[in-house]
Amino acid sequence: MTSRGWLRVVGIGPGPAQWITPEVQAVLTEASDVFGYHSYLDRLAPVGRQELHPSDNGQELQRARRALELALGGARVAIVSGGDPGVFAMAAAVFEVLERAPAAWRALDISVLPGVTAMLAAAARLGAPLGNDFCAINLSDNLKPWSVIATRLRLAAQADFAIALYNPRSRARPDQLQHAFELLRSERPERGAQTWVAFARAVGRPDEDLSITTLAAADPDRVDMRTLVLIGATGTRCIERPNGQPWLYCPRHIDEVR
Amino acid sequence: MTSRGWLRVVGIGPGPAQWITPEVQAVLTEASDVFGYHSYLDRLAPVGRQELHPSDNGQELQRARRALELALGGARVAIVSGGDPGVFAMAAAVFEVLERAPAAWRALDISVLPGVTAMLAAAARLGAPLGNDFCAINLSDNLKPWSVIATRLRLAAQADFAIALYNPRSRARPDQLQHAFELLRSERPERGAQTWVAFARAVGRPDEDLSITTLAAADPDRVDMRTLVLIGATGTRCIERPNGQPWLYCPRHIDEVR
Secondary structure (H helix, E strand, O other), rough: OOOOOOEEEEEEEOHHHHHHHHHHHHHHHOEEEEEEEEHHHOOOOOOOOEEEEEOOOOHHHHHHHHHHHHHHHHOOOEEEEEEOOOOOOOOHHHHHHHHHHHHHHHHHHEEEOOOOOHHHHHHHHHHEEEOOOOOEEEEOOOOOOOHHHHHHHHHHHHHHOOOEEEEEEEEEEHHHHHHHHHHHHOOOOOOOHOOEEEEEEEOOOOOOOOEEOOOOOOOOHHHHOOEEEOOOOOOEEEEEEOOOOOOOOOOOOOOOOO | OOOOOOEEEOOOOOOEEEEOOOHHHHHHHHHHHEEEEHHOOOOOOOOOOOOEEEOOOOOOHHHHHHHHHHOOEEEEEEEEEEOOOOOHHHHHHHHHHHHOOHHHHHHOOOEEEOOOOOHHHHHHHEEEEOOOOEEEOOOOOOOOOOHHHHHHHHHHHHHEEEEHHHHHHHOOHHHHHHHHHHHHHHHHHOOOOOOOOEEOOOOOOOOOOOOOEEEEOHHHOOOOOOOEEEEOOOEEEEEOOOOOOEEEEOOOOOOOOO
């Protein structure tokens, strides 16, 4: 292969430019072509004669294929995810296309560059709710059956993980978060009022909004597609503050044998 | 409270300076005092008359208390974690101290600033092994009973999460990773040879080393305290490349009902 093109699959974090790593910033400066969901590209400052290739949600495989083709043709291509590219984002889509493509494509210079994923940013704003063992579940059933999601939620509750729910709700899926809450309540019947739940909306954006409630009181209508939902573990603690948002954290130690 | 001091709990990523966010870099420049595990402080360039306060592993609560006291006295204090401060790191220790401290301490200006945690960096180097639902488990039983860890491993395997194991092995805990592998094999008796396992050592450091094996063949002696262990889910795929490290990724879609 004589192409000198490359593909970088990068994460720009969930919020402001100050959460973009210098490594990713350098790629965004060097790239001749940048692909991504249009609202992520809107957050980037265009560089020189760089070409932006915005596309819609649900177009991940087409976006990955087009980016690979351009890079194979010699272009310097970045694919942007909002957050980390490896967490429910573009990196998996790129490898899905690559695996099915002609074997020669595998010689292309490809790298994935890490970023700050939404749950880490949300956790930082809230305190340290991921301070002990945790899991991350994509609540969307666009690409997997709801039965798999329900089973994972049940087992995560039994494991007493803190749980980060990505894509908790959209206009096309208005009721799944309510089902998830009901399922978690049924796994923790004695603990609903003691299980902390946080809604972290648009973290790092001008309209950021944090709220803390309990599993018993959690209202799915307060959640939209830009919200990350964090479910606390048994040990999760809430520290009230005289002014401002309480801190939520999960202690590192677990004393009792469960 | 008249103090104008502040405390920033920051993550410097697992590797090079190019993984430190600009937000964290700015705090490291402004801080009068920087606390952290000594090998993390060794990675920072000292700034002006800034005072470094290195300490050992296991000193987290003392480090957090001393940092809080200095900030309450008016200092501009950063506490450094290697990775993200909220994932098995200093943020939880700070809030553990704060919760037990006099209520007046809660008026202090405290923020947690996110970073790239080790599993995201390791996943990026490997491809996209966290591309579907996953969990993160600290394998150390210094602060929780092994029975809790074993239960969580079993349930994580039943949930078919990809699993990131932090602190998989140390000189004081040479045998737990072997126990973890045996336990996961017993949960997936028919899948040991088909379950991918990756060892990502010192990711982003000059002595970085990646290796990919299977659960059936995984040798704990290849793992040390600087290694992150990633266990694949059922759907995890390995893409061979003509030159170099194979890619490991977990597809976003799950087709069959389990």
